[in-house]
Amino acid sequence: MLTIIALRPYIKMHFSQFDCQTLFNIFQWRRDVRHFLEDQVPNNIIKKLQQAMAYAPSVGNSRPWRVFNVSSQPIRKQVFSNFERANKQATRQYDTQQAEDYQRLKLEGILSAPVQLAVFTDTNPTAGHGLGRQTIPFALDQSTAMAVQNLNLAARAYGLGVGMVTILEPKEMETLFKVPPAWRFSFYLCIGWPKFSSDLPLLHTLDWQKNQETEWLEI
Numbered sequence: 001m002l003t004i005i006a007l008r009p010y011i012k013m014h015f016s017q018f019d020c021q022t023l024f025n026i027f028q029w030r031r032d033v034r035h036f037l038e039d040q041v042p043n044n045i046i047k048k049l050q051q052a053m054a055y056a057p058s059v060g061n062s063r064p065w066r067v068f069n070v071s072s073q074p075i076r077k078q079v080f081s082n083f084e085r086a087n088k089q090a091t092r093q094y095d096t097q098q099a100e101d102y103q104r105l106k107l108e109g110i111l112s113a114p115v116q117l118a119v120f121t122d123t124n125p126t127a128g129h130g131l132g133r134q135t136i137p138f139a140l141d142q143s144t145a146m147a148v149q150n151l152n153l154a155a156r157a158y159g160l161g162v163g164m165v166t167i168l169e170p171k172e173m174e175t176l177f178k179v180p181p182a183w184r185f186s187f188y189l190c191i192g193w194p195k196f197s198s199d200l201p202l203l204h205t206l207d208w209q210k211n212q213e214t215e216w217l218e219i
Helices: 017-029 043-054 073-091 096-104 139-157 170-176
Strands: 065-069 115-122 161-165 183-192
Touching: 017 139, 043 139, 065 139, 073 115, 073 170, 115 139, 139 161, 139 183, 170 183
Parallel strands: none
Antiparallel strands: 065 115, 115 183, 161 183
């Protein structure tokens, strides 16, 4: 039986123009980072990143993200081996020149990032009782993505960089971390203090793919 509660009237939040510009600066400077300094990240900031994820919306309030803090060096080495195999396989889809360009890209920070997180999505969480995902089950994956985006933006606010490693074989990751069958690998995050900073994506700067404007279609 649902509990009926009295909702408080909406109170308009007054954010200054400076606050709004700061938010957009965080959006602009939130770029994938591959090159990290060796300096450690204080635990109080890591706790703030956890808190940022907790603020994320999720379908049916299911909160399906499951996160491992990967501090084990042997596990990190196995993740890197997974990346090397997947990266070698990915190279084969490109022609000669593009393959050479691809191989010059640095696509991960597994060997240098002081903080690394393996993020999974529980595809059958008991929380939420299935609300909102009967017709769009991948709303669970979208919920995890929103939690990771919260973490990304919070990290940028503290001056940290985050790199998302997607060149990994998902089934190998699920086996490595011994997750339940319903958990699906979603993200591997490398977090630390960046060596370089830019308001443009690295792939734009290196001419792999230029930024494009977001087009809103009229109907």
